[in-house]
Amino acid sequence: MRIARFAGDDDPQFGVIGDEDGVATIGVLRGDPLYAGLDLSGQKVPLDDVRLLAPVIPRSKVVCVGKNYLRHAAEMGGEVPDEPLIFLKPNTSVIGPGEPILYPGQSSEVHYEGELAVVIGRICREISAADAEKVIFGYTVGNDVTARDLQAKDGQWTRAKGFDTFCPLGPWIETSLDPSDLAVTTMLQGETKQDGRTSDMVFSVPDIVEYVSSFMTLLPGDVILTGTPDGVGPMEVGDTVDVTIEGIGTLTNRVLARG
Template identity: 40%
Template sequence: MKLATIRLDGTTRAVRIDDDKAVDLGESDLVAFLSRPDWRALAGAANGERYGLDAVDYAPVVLAPEKVVCVGLNYRNHILEMGRELPQYPTLFSKYARALVGAYDDVVLPASSAQMDWEAELAVVIGAEIRHADAEQARAGIAGYTVLNDVTARDWQYRTPQWHQGKTFEATTPIGPWLVTADDPAVRGEGRALSCEVDGDTVQKADTGDLVFDPATLVAYLSEIITLVPGDVIATGTPGGVGHARKPARYLQDGSVLVTRIDGLGECRNTCRRETR
Protein backbone atom coordinates (compact mmCIF):
# COMPACT_ATOMS: atom_id res chain seq x y z
CA MET A 1 0.00 0.00 0.00
CA LYS A 2 1.26 3.46 -0.94
CA LEU A 3 0.46 6.52 1.16
CA ALA A 4 1.35 10.11 0.33
CA THR A 5 0.79 13.75 1.15
CA ILE A 6 -0.38 15.83 -1.82
CA ARG A 7 -0.92 19.53 -2.41
CA LEU A 8 -4.47 20.49 -3.30
CA ASP A 9 -6.07 23.93 -3.68
CA GLY A 10 -3.62 25.71 -1.39
CA THR A 11 -3.66 23.01 1.29
CA THR A 12 -2.49 19.41 1.66
CA ARG A 13 -4.22 16.05 2.02
CA ALA A 14 -3.10 12.59 3.11
CA VAL A 15 -4.00 10.02 0.46
CA ARG A 16 -3.70 6.37 -0.51
CA ILE A 17 -2.19 5.94 -3.97
CA ASP A 18 -4.01 3.33 -6.03
CA ASP A 19 -3.27 2.28 -9.61
CA ASP A 20 -5.48 4.96 -11.15
CA LYS A 21 -6.35 7.42 -8.39
CA ALA A 22 -5.45 8.96 -5.06
CA VAL A 23 -8.00 8.35 -2.28
CA ASP A 24 -8.41 10.90 0.52
CA LEU A 25 -7.62 9.55 3.99
CA GLY A 26 -9.41 12.28 5.94
CA GLU A 27 -6.33 14.06 7.31
CA SER A 28 -4.28 17.01 6.10
CA ASP A 29 -1.00 15.08 5.96
CA LEU A 30 0.59 11.72 6.75
CA VAL A 31 2.06 12.81 10.09
CA ALA A 32 -1.48 13.42 11.36
CA PHE A 33 -2.78 10.23 9.76
CA LEU A 34 0.00 7.99 11.11
CA SER A 35 -0.76 9.34 14.60
CA ARG A 36 -4.04 7.43 14.55
CA PRO A 37 -3.51 4.09 16.36
CA ASP A 38 -5.58 2.22 13.75
CA TRP A 39 -4.10 3.95 10.69
CA ARG A 40 -3.31 0.69 8.86
CA ALA A 41 -6.91 -0.49 8.86
CA LEU A 42 -8.19 2.98 8.07
CA ALA A 43 -5.82 3.32 5.11
CA GLY A 44 -6.91 0.03 3.60
CA ALA A 45 -10.61 0.78 4.02
CA ALA A 46 -10.52 4.45 3.00
CA ASN A 47 -13.21 5.45 0.56
CA GLY A 48 -12.86 9.23 0.53
CA GLU A 49 -12.71 11.72 -2.30
CA ARG A 50 -10.81 10.59 -5.40
CA TYR A 51 -8.14 12.60 -7.23
CA GLY A 52 -6.74 11.81 -10.66
CA LEU A 53 -3.09 10.79 -10.56
CA ASP A 54 -2.27 12.92 -13.61
CA ALA A 55 -2.95 16.05 -11.54
CA VAL A 56 -1.39 14.96 -8.24
CA ASP A 57 1.25 17.33 -6.82
CA TYR A 58 3.36 15.44 -4.27
CA ALA A 59 4.40 17.31 -1.15
CA PRO A 60 7.14 15.86 1.07
CA VAL A 61 5.70 12.51 2.12
CA VAL A 62 5.83 13.71 5.74
CA LEU A 63 5.42 17.48 5.94
CA ALA A 64 6.64 18.37 9.41
CA PRO A 65 8.11 15.36 11.18
CA GLU A 66 9.14 15.87 14.78
CA LYS A 67 12.52 14.34 13.97
CA VAL A 68 14.63 13.62 10.91
CA VAL A 69 17.56 11.45 12.04
CA CYS A 70 20.30 10.55 9.57
CA VAL A 71 22.92 7.82 9.63
CA GLY A 72 26.42 8.06 8.21
CA LEU A 73 28.94 5.36 7.24
CA ASN A 74 26.39 2.57 6.94
CA TYR A 75 27.17 0.64 3.72
CA ARG A 76 29.46 -2.33 4.39
CA ASN A 77 31.22 -2.57 1.03
CA HIS A 78 31.86 1.17 0.87
CA ILE A 79 33.39 1.20 4.35
CA LEU A 80 35.64 -1.77 3.62
CA GLU A 81 36.79 -0.42 0.26
CA MET A 82 37.92 2.74 2.04
CA GLY A 83 40.06 0.60 4.36
CA ARG A 84 38.01 1.40 7.44
CA GLU A 85 36.72 -0.95 10.10
CA LEU A 86 33.01 -1.52 10.35
CA PRO A 87 31.51 0.77 13.01
CA GLN A 88 30.37 -0.62 16.34
CA TYR A 89 27.62 1.98 16.67
CA PRO A 90 25.67 4.11 14.18
CA THR A 91 26.97 7.57 13.30
CA LEU A 92 24.03 9.94 13.82
CA PHE A 93 23.17 13.51 12.84
CA SER A 94 19.92 15.33 12.20
CA LYS A 95 18.00 17.57 9.84
CA TYR A 96 15.22 20.08 10.34
CA ALA A 97 11.87 19.64 8.59
CA ARG A 98 12.44 22.75 6.45
CA ALA A 99 15.19 20.85 4.62
CA LEU A 100 12.58 18.53 3.06
CA VAL A 101 11.07 18.99 -0.41
CA GLY A 102 8.73 16.86 -2.49
CA ALA A 103 9.79 14.12 -4.86
CA TYR A 104 9.46 16.36 -7.93
CA ASP A 105 10.16 19.78 -6.40
CA ASP A 106 13.24 21.82 -7.19
CA VAL A 107 16.25 21.29 -4.94
CA VAL A 108 17.72 24.61 -3.83
CA LEU A 109 21.49 25.00 -4.18
CA PRO A 110 22.32 27.63 -1.54
CA ALA A 111 24.16 30.72 -2.70
CA SER A 112 26.69 30.24 0.11
CA SER A 113 27.83 26.77 -1.02
CA ALA A 114 29.80 25.74 -4.10
CA GLN A 115 29.99 22.05 -3.14
CA MET A 116 26.47 20.60 -3.11
CA ASP A 117 26.67 16.82 -3.29
CA TRP A 118 24.22 13.91 -3.71
CA GLU A 119 23.57 11.06 -1.26
CA ALA A 120 20.87 8.55 -2.28
CA GLU A 121 19.25 6.88 0.72
CA LEU A 122 16.54 4.53 1.91
CA ALA A 123 14.37 6.32 4.47
CA VAL A 124 12.28 4.74 7.23
CA VAL A 125 9.08 6.38 8.46
CA ILE A 126 7.85 5.62 11.98
CA GLY A 127 4.22 4.59 12.49
CA ALA A 128 3.89 4.24 16.29
CA GLU A 129 5.34 5.64 19.49
CA ILE A 130 8.49 3.65 20.23
CA ARG A 131 10.69 3.71 23.32
CA HIS A 132 13.25 1.13 24.54
CA ALA A 133 12.28 -1.25 21.73
CA ASP A 134 13.69 -4.67 21.02
CA ALA A 135 14.13 -5.79 17.39
CA GLU A 136 10.60 -7.17 17.07
CA GLN A 137 9.01 -4.06 18.56
CA ALA A 138 11.17 -1.89 16.32
CA ARG A 139 10.04 -3.71 13.18
CA ALA A 140 6.39 -3.46 14.25
CA GLY A 141 6.77 0.30 14.74
CA ILE A 142 7.93 0.99 11.18
CA ALA A 143 5.11 2.44 9.06
CA GLY A 144 7.07 1.94 5.85
CA TYR A 145 9.81 3.11 3.56
CA THR A 146 10.46 5.88 1.08
CA VAL A 147 13.19 7.45 -1.07
CA LEU A 148 15.39 10.31 0.14
CA ASN A 149 18.46 12.18 -1.07
CA ASP A 150 20.59 13.75 1.66
CA VAL A 151 21.89 16.57 -0.54
CA THR A 152 24.87 17.97 1.37
CA ALA A 153 26.90 21.18 1.38
CA ARG A 154 30.38 19.66 1.69
CA ASP A 155 32.11 23.00 2.18
CA TRP A 156 29.88 23.60 5.21
CA GLN A 157 29.85 20.00 6.46
CA TYR A 158 33.61 19.91 6.93
CA ARG A 159 34.03 23.34 8.51
CA THR A 160 33.94 21.54 11.88
CA PRO A 161 33.99 17.91 13.09
CA GLN A 162 30.20 18.13 13.51
CA TRP A 163 28.38 17.55 10.20
CA HIS A 164 25.01 19.12 11.00
CA GLN A 165 25.52 22.53 9.39
CA GLY A 166 26.19 20.99 5.99
CA LYS A 167 23.23 18.64 6.16
CA THR A 168 20.17 20.77 6.79
CA PHE A 169 20.14 23.69 4.36
CA GLU A 170 16.58 24.67 3.57
CA ALA A 171 14.77 22.96 0.66
CA THR A 172 17.63 20.61 -0.21
CA THR A 173 16.36 17.13 0.70
CA PRO A 174 13.83 15.40 -1.60
CA ILE A 175 11.70 12.71 0.01
CA GLY A 176 8.90 10.60 -1.46
CA PRO A 177 6.95 10.44 -3.61
CA TRP A 178 5.07 8.07 -1.32
CA LEU A 179 5.47 5.80 1.66
CA VAL A 180 5.29 2.08 0.87
CA THR A 181 3.91 0.39 3.97
CA ALA A 182 6.06 -2.21 5.66
CA ASP A 183 3.55 -4.99 4.99
CA ASP A 184 3.57 -4.40 1.23
CA PRO A 185 5.09 -7.28 -0.81
CA ALA A 186 7.18 -4.70 -2.69
CA VAL A 187 9.41 -4.19 0.36
CA ARG A 188 9.71 -7.76 1.61
CA GLY A 189 13.06 -9.48 1.33
CA GLU A 190 16.63 -8.67 2.20
CA GLY A 191 17.37 -5.61 0.11
CA ARG A 192 16.40 -3.26 -2.70
CA ALA A 193 18.45 -1.88 -5.56
CA LEU A 194 19.28 1.79 -4.92
CA SER A 195 20.70 4.23 -7.46
CA CYS A 196 21.35 7.89 -8.09
CA GLU A 197 21.67 9.65 -11.45
CA VAL A 198 22.93 13.15 -12.16
CA ASP A 199 22.14 14.51 -15.62
CA GLY A 200 21.67 10.96 -16.91
CA ASP A 201 24.91 9.56 -15.43
CA THR A 202 24.58 6.78 -12.86
CA VAL A 203 26.74 7.98 -9.98
CA GLN A 204 25.64 5.63 -7.19
CA LYS A 205 24.48 2.04 -7.29
CA ALA A 206 24.07 -0.33 -4.34
CA ASP A 207 21.74 -2.72 -2.55
CA THR A 208 20.07 -1.77 0.73
CA GLY A 209 20.83 -5.28 1.98
CA ASP A 210 24.43 -4.06 2.38
CA LEU A 211 23.51 -1.78 5.30
CA VAL A 212 25.62 -2.38 8.40
CA PHE A 213 22.75 -1.31 10.65
CA ASP A 214 19.41 -2.33 9.17
CA PRO A 215 16.18 -0.35 9.73
CA ALA A 216 14.98 -2.34 12.76
CA THR A 217 18.39 -2.09 14.40
CA LEU A 218 18.43 1.68 13.86
CA VAL A 219 14.91 2.10 15.23
CA ALA A 220 15.73 0.07 18.34
CA TYR A 221 19.00 1.98 18.88
CA LEU A 222 17.38 5.40 18.52
CA SER A 223 14.52 4.40 20.81
CA GLU A 224 17.05 4.03 23.62
CA ILE A 225 17.97 7.70 23.17
CA ILE A 226 14.57 9.30 22.60
CA THR A 227 10.95 8.38 22.01
CA LEU A 228 10.23 7.95 18.31
CA VAL A 229 6.78 9.12 17.22
CA PRO A 230 4.61 8.69 14.11
CA GLY A 231 6.01 10.55 11.12
CA ASP A 232 9.62 10.57 12.32
CA VAL A 233 12.09 9.88 9.52
CA ILE A 234 15.32 7.87 9.68
CA ALA A 235 17.62 8.25 6.67
CA THR A 236 19.71 5.08 6.69
CA GLY A 237 22.89 6.26 4.95
CA THR A 238 24.40 6.40 1.48
CA PRO A 239 26.75 4.10 -0.47
CA GLY A 240 29.90 5.06 -2.36
CA GLY A 241 29.85 7.25 -5.45
CA VAL A 242 29.31 10.69 -3.95
CA GLY A 243 30.69 13.63 -5.90
CA HIS A 244 33.03 14.92 -3.19
CA ALA A 245 35.08 11.69 -3.28
CA ARG A 246 35.62 11.77 -7.07
CA LYS A 247 38.86 12.92 -8.67
CA PRO A 248 38.22 15.57 -9.73
CA ALA A 249 35.32 16.25 -7.42
CA ARG A 250 31.90 16.74 -9.00
CA TYR A 251 29.04 18.76 -7.56
CA LEU A 252 25.46 19.61 -8.42
CA GLN A 253 25.03 22.63 -10.68
CA ASP A 254 22.20 25.00 -11.49
CA GLY A 255 19.92 22.98 -13.79
CA SER A 256 21.28 19.56 -12.78
CA VAL A 257 18.63 16.83 -12.85
CA LEU A 258 18.92 14.56 -9.82
CA VAL A 259 17.16 11.17 -9.90
CA THR A 260 17.08 9.00 -6.77
CA ARG A 261 15.57 5.55 -7.25
CA ILE A 262 14.92 2.49 -5.07
CA ASP A 263 13.45 -0.69 -6.52
CA GLY A 264 9.88 -1.18 -5.31
CA LEU A 265 9.69 2.28 -3.73
CA GLY A 266 9.74 4.64 -6.70
CA GLU A 267 11.91 7.62 -7.47
CA CYS A 268 12.50 11.29 -6.76
CA ARG A 269 13.27 13.41 -9.82
CA ASN A 270 14.42 16.91 -8.96
CA THR A 271 15.90 19.84 -10.85
CA CYS A 272 18.55 21.77 -8.94
CA ARG A 273 18.20 25.55 -8.90
CA ARG A 274 20.74 28.03 -7.57
CA GLU A 275 19.39 30.21 -4.76
CA THR A 276 18.87 33.86 -5.62
CA ARG A 277 18.80 36.53 -2.93
Protein backbone atom coordinates in the same frame (compact mmCIF):
# COMPACT_ATOMS: atom_id res chain seq x y z
CA MET B 1 -0.05 0.05 -0.03
CA ARG B 2 1.24 3.39 -1.22
CA ILE B 3 0.31 6.49 0.77
CA ALA B 4 0.80 9.88 -0.86
CA ARG B 5 0.43 13.45 0.27
CA PHE B 6 -0.76 15.76 -2.46
CA ALA B 7 -2.16 19.15 -3.36
CA GLY B 8 -4.82 19.98 -5.90
CA ASP B 9 -7.26 22.85 -5.70
CA ASP B 10 -7.66 22.39 -1.94
CA ASP B 11 -5.30 22.23 1.02
CA PRO B 12 -2.80 19.33 1.13
CA GLN B 13 -4.41 15.94 1.65
CA PHE B 14 -3.37 12.32 2.03
CA GLY B 15 -4.50 9.45 -0.14
CA VAL B 16 -3.94 5.86 -1.26
CA ILE B 17 -2.45 5.30 -4.71
CA GLY B 18 -4.64 3.03 -6.82
CA ASP B 19 -5.71 2.17 -10.33
CA GLU B 20 -9.08 2.49 -11.99
CA ASP B 21 -9.47 1.17 -15.54
CA GLY B 22 -5.78 1.66 -16.19
CA VAL B 23 -5.73 5.22 -14.81
CA ALA B 24 -3.62 5.94 -11.72
CA THR B 25 -5.77 7.45 -8.98
CA ILE B 26 -5.56 8.65 -5.39
CA GLY B 27 -8.26 7.55 -2.95
CA VAL B 28 -8.55 10.53 -0.62
CA LEU B 29 -8.14 9.90 3.11
CA ARG B 30 -9.77 11.80 5.94
CA GLY B 31 -6.82 13.26 7.82
CA ASP B 32 -3.21 12.21 8.31
CA PRO B 33 -3.04 8.37 8.32
CA LEU B 34 -0.37 8.45 11.04
CA TYR B 35 -2.97 9.86 13.41
CA ALA B 36 -6.39 9.23 11.84
CA GLY B 37 -5.73 5.79 10.34
CA LEU B 38 -6.67 4.73 6.83
CA ASP B 39 -10.08 6.40 6.74
CA LEU B 40 -11.07 6.56 3.06
CA SER B 41 -13.50 9.33 2.17
CA GLY B 42 -14.77 7.64 -0.98
CA GLN B 43 -13.43 10.44 -3.17
CA LYS B 44 -10.94 9.60 -5.91
CA VAL B 45 -8.88 11.94 -8.06
CA PRO B 46 -6.60 11.18 -11.03
CA LEU B 47 -2.94 11.13 -10.01
CA ASP B 48 -2.04 13.27 -13.03
CA ASP B 49 -4.33 16.05 -11.79
CA VAL B 50 -2.49 16.66 -8.51
CA ARG B 51 0.97 17.66 -7.31
CA LEU B 52 2.75 15.22 -5.02
CA LEU B 53 4.25 16.65 -1.84
CA ALA B 54 6.65 15.23 0.71
CA PRO B 55 4.69 12.16 1.85
CA VAL B 56 5.33 12.76 5.54
CA ILE B 57 5.54 15.88 7.68
CA PRO B 58 8.26 15.24 10.29
CA ARG B 59 6.82 17.22 13.18
CA SER B 60 9.82 16.35 15.32
CA LYS B 61 13.01 15.19 13.59
CA VAL B 62 14.86 13.50 10.77
CA VAL B 63 17.41 11.05 12.16
CA CYS B 64 20.28 10.07 9.85
CA VAL B 65 22.87 7.30 9.83
CA GLY B 66 26.35 8.05 8.49
CA LYS B 67 28.83 5.63 6.94
CA ASN B 68 26.40 2.70 6.92
CA TYR B 69 27.77 1.17 3.71
CA LEU B 70 31.33 -0.17 3.75
CA ARG B 71 32.36 1.20 0.35
CA HIS B 72 30.88 4.62 1.09
CA ALA B 73 32.82 4.79 4.35
CA ALA B 74 35.95 3.94 2.37
CA GLU B 75 35.32 6.61 -0.28
CA MET B 76 34.92 9.19 2.49
CA GLY B 77 38.30 8.18 3.90
CA GLY B 78 37.06 6.51 7.07
CA GLU B 79 36.19 3.19 8.62
CA VAL B 80 32.75 1.94 9.54
CA PRO B 81 32.02 2.85 13.18
CA ASP B 82 31.39 0.16 15.78
CA GLU B 83 27.93 1.61 16.42
CA PRO B 84 25.62 3.52 14.07
CA LEU B 85 26.87 7.07 13.52
CA ILE B 86 23.84 9.27 14.18
CA PHE B 87 23.15 12.89 13.27
CA LEU B 88 20.01 15.00 12.75
CA LYS B 89 18.52 17.09 9.98
CA PRO B 90 15.94 19.76 10.88
CA ASN B 91 12.41 19.13 9.68
CA THR B 92 12.66 22.44 7.79
CA SER B 93 15.05 20.72 5.35
CA VAL B 94 12.28 18.45 4.01
CA ILE B 95 10.88 18.98 0.51
CA GLY B 96 8.86 16.77 -1.80
CA PRO B 97 9.22 15.32 -5.29
CA GLY B 98 9.62 17.89 -8.02
CA GLU B 99 10.56 20.66 -5.60
CA PRO B 100 13.94 22.34 -6.16
CA ILE B 101 17.06 21.70 -4.13
CA LEU B 102 18.38 25.22 -3.54
CA TYR B 103 22.15 25.56 -3.85
CA PRO B 104 23.35 27.81 -1.01
CA GLY B 105 25.82 30.59 -1.63
CA GLN B 106 27.86 29.44 1.38
CA SER B 107 28.92 26.26 -0.43
CA SER B 108 30.65 25.34 -3.67
CA GLU B 109 30.37 21.55 -3.33
CA VAL B 110 26.87 20.16 -2.80
CA HIS B 111 26.50 16.38 -3.05
CA TYR B 112 23.61 13.94 -3.57
CA GLU B 113 23.22 10.91 -1.27
CA GLY B 114 20.39 8.53 -2.21
CA GLU B 115 18.97 6.65 0.77
CA LEU B 116 16.17 4.42 2.01
CA ALA B 117 14.02 6.38 4.45
CA VAL B 118 12.04 4.81 7.29
CA VAL B 119 8.82 6.48 8.48
CA ILE B 120 7.96 5.84 12.13
CA GLY B 121 4.29 5.20 12.84
CA ARG B 122 4.10 4.86 16.62
CA ILE B 123 5.67 6.53 19.61
CA CYS B 124 8.40 4.25 20.87
CA ARG B 125 11.37 4.12 23.19
CA GLU B 126 13.83 1.28 23.78
CA ILE B 127 12.21 -0.89 21.11
CA SER B 128 14.04 -4.11 20.25
CA ALA B 129 15.19 -4.97 16.75
CA ALA B 130 12.80 -7.93 16.83
CA ASP B 131 9.87 -5.56 17.44
CA ALA B 132 11.02 -2.72 15.17
CA GLU B 133 8.58 -3.66 12.41
CA LYS B 134 5.69 -2.91 14.79
CA VAL B 135 6.59 0.79 14.97
CA ILE B 136 7.43 1.34 11.29
CA PHE B 137 4.63 2.86 9.21
CA GLY B 138 6.45 2.43 5.91
CA TYR B 139 9.33 3.42 3.68
CA THR B 140 10.07 6.18 1.19
CA VAL B 141 12.98 7.49 -0.87
CA GLY B 142 15.34 10.10 0.55
CA ASN B 143 18.23 12.26 -0.60
CA ASP B 144 20.60 13.34 2.17
CA VAL B 145 21.86 16.45 0.37
CA THR B 146 25.18 17.59 1.82
CA ALA B 147 27.42 20.64 1.46
CA ARG B 148 30.60 18.59 1.50
CA ASP B 149 32.99 21.54 1.77
CA LEU B 150 31.15 22.87 4.83
CA GLN B 151 31.11 19.40 6.36
CA ALA B 152 34.92 19.36 6.18
CA LYS B 153 35.28 22.99 7.26
CA ASP B 154 32.99 22.84 10.29
CA GLY B 155 34.23 19.56 11.68
CA GLN B 156 30.61 18.60 12.39
CA TRP B 157 27.64 18.15 10.12
CA THR B 158 24.79 20.40 11.26
CA ARG B 159 25.18 23.23 8.77
CA ALA B 160 26.33 20.99 5.90
CA LYS B 161 23.28 18.75 6.20
CA GLY B 162 20.72 21.21 7.52
CA PHE B 163 20.02 23.79 4.82
CA ASP B 164 16.41 24.27 3.77
CA THR B 165 15.61 21.86 0.88
CA PHE B 166 18.44 19.47 1.82
CA CYS B 167 16.12 16.53 2.63
CA PRO B 168 13.97 15.58 -0.38
CA LEU B 169 11.50 12.77 0.40
CA GLY B 170 9.01 10.95 -1.83
CA PRO B 171 7.25 10.20 -4.01
CA TRP B 172 5.06 8.28 -1.51
CA ILE B 173 5.25 5.89 1.44
CA GLU B 174 5.20 2.16 0.73
CA THR B 175 3.71 0.39 3.75
CA SER B 176 4.26 -3.22 2.61
CA LEU B 177 7.95 -3.73 1.97
CA ASP B 178 10.85 -5.89 3.09
CA PRO B 179 13.76 -3.44 3.36
CA SER B 180 16.50 -6.05 3.69
CA ASP B 181 17.62 -6.29 0.03
CA LEU B 182 16.47 -3.45 -2.22
CA ALA B 183 18.29 -1.77 -5.09
CA VAL B 184 19.23 1.87 -4.40
CA THR B 185 20.14 3.85 -7.53
CA THR B 186 20.99 7.52 -8.00
CA MET B 187 21.17 9.15 -11.43
CA LEU B 188 22.51 12.62 -12.14
CA GLN B 189 21.60 14.12 -15.50
CA GLY B 190 20.55 10.63 -16.63
CA GLU B 191 23.88 9.01 -15.70
CA THR B 192 24.00 6.34 -12.99
CA LYS B 193 26.17 7.49 -10.08
CA GLN B 194 25.11 5.20 -7.21
CA ASP B 195 24.11 1.56 -7.60
CA GLY B 196 23.87 -0.30 -4.30
CA ARG B 197 21.64 -2.60 -2.32
CA THR B 198 20.28 -2.28 1.19
CA SER B 199 21.68 -5.74 1.91
CA ASP B 200 25.08 -4.01 1.92
CA MET B 201 24.14 -1.94 4.97
CA VAL B 202 26.42 -2.47 7.95
CA PHE B 203 23.51 -1.90 10.35
CA SER B 204 20.08 -3.14 9.25
CA VAL B 205 16.83 -1.20 9.57
CA PRO B 206 15.75 -3.10 12.73
CA ASP B 207 19.19 -2.60 14.27
CA ILE B 208 19.04 1.13 13.54
CA VAL B 209 15.56 1.52 15.06
CA GLU B 210 16.69 -0.35 18.18
CA TYR B 211 19.82 1.77 18.53
CA VAL B 212 18.19 5.16 17.96
CA SER B 213 15.26 4.40 20.26
CA SER B 214 17.69 3.37 23.00
CA PHE B 215 18.54 7.04 23.63
CA MET B 216 15.77 9.13 22.05
CA THR B 217 12.02 8.71 21.83
CA LEU B 218 10.75 8.26 18.29
CA LEU B 219 7.45 9.88 17.42
CA PRO B 220 4.90 9.28 14.64
CA GLY B 221 6.16 11.00 11.51
CA ASP B 222 9.81 10.86 12.48
CA VAL B 223 12.00 9.84 9.54
CA ILE B 224 15.20 7.79 9.67
CA LEU B 225 17.60 8.02 6.73
CA THR B 226 19.56 4.78 6.72
CA GLY B 227 22.79 5.73 4.96
CA THR B 228 23.97 5.95 1.37
CA PRO B 229 25.90 3.59 -0.93
CA ASP B 230 29.19 4.59 -2.51
CA GLY B 231 29.25 6.87 -5.53
CA VAL B 232 28.32 10.18 -3.91
CA GLY B 233 29.38 13.27 -5.80
CA PRO B 234 28.68 16.89 -6.66
CA MET B 235 25.56 18.41 -8.21
CA GLU B 236 25.56 21.68 -10.10
CA VAL B 237 22.88 24.32 -10.57
CA GLY B 238 20.58 23.12 -13.35
CA ASP B 239 21.21 19.40 -12.69
CA THR B 240 18.41 16.90 -12.16
CA VAL B 241 18.91 14.09 -9.64
CA ASP B 242 16.79 10.92 -9.56
CA VAL B 243 16.92 8.50 -6.62
CA THR B 244 15.15 5.17 -7.21
CA ILE B 245 14.54 2.45 -4.63
CA GLU B 246 13.24 -0.91 -5.70
CA GLY B 247 9.65 -1.49 -4.58
CA ILE B 248 9.00 2.19 -3.85
CA GLY B 249 9.65 4.43 -6.85
CA THR B 250 11.69 7.41 -7.99
CA LEU B 251 12.29 10.74 -6.27
CA THR B 252 13.22 13.49 -8.72
CA ASN B 253 14.49 16.99 -7.88
CA ARG B 254 16.25 19.72 -9.81
CA VAL B 255 19.05 21.88 -8.41
CA LEU B 256 18.47 25.63 -8.57
CA ALA B 257 20.45 28.59 -7.24
CA ARG B 258 19.22 29.95 -3.95
CA GLY B 259 17.76 33.40 -4.57
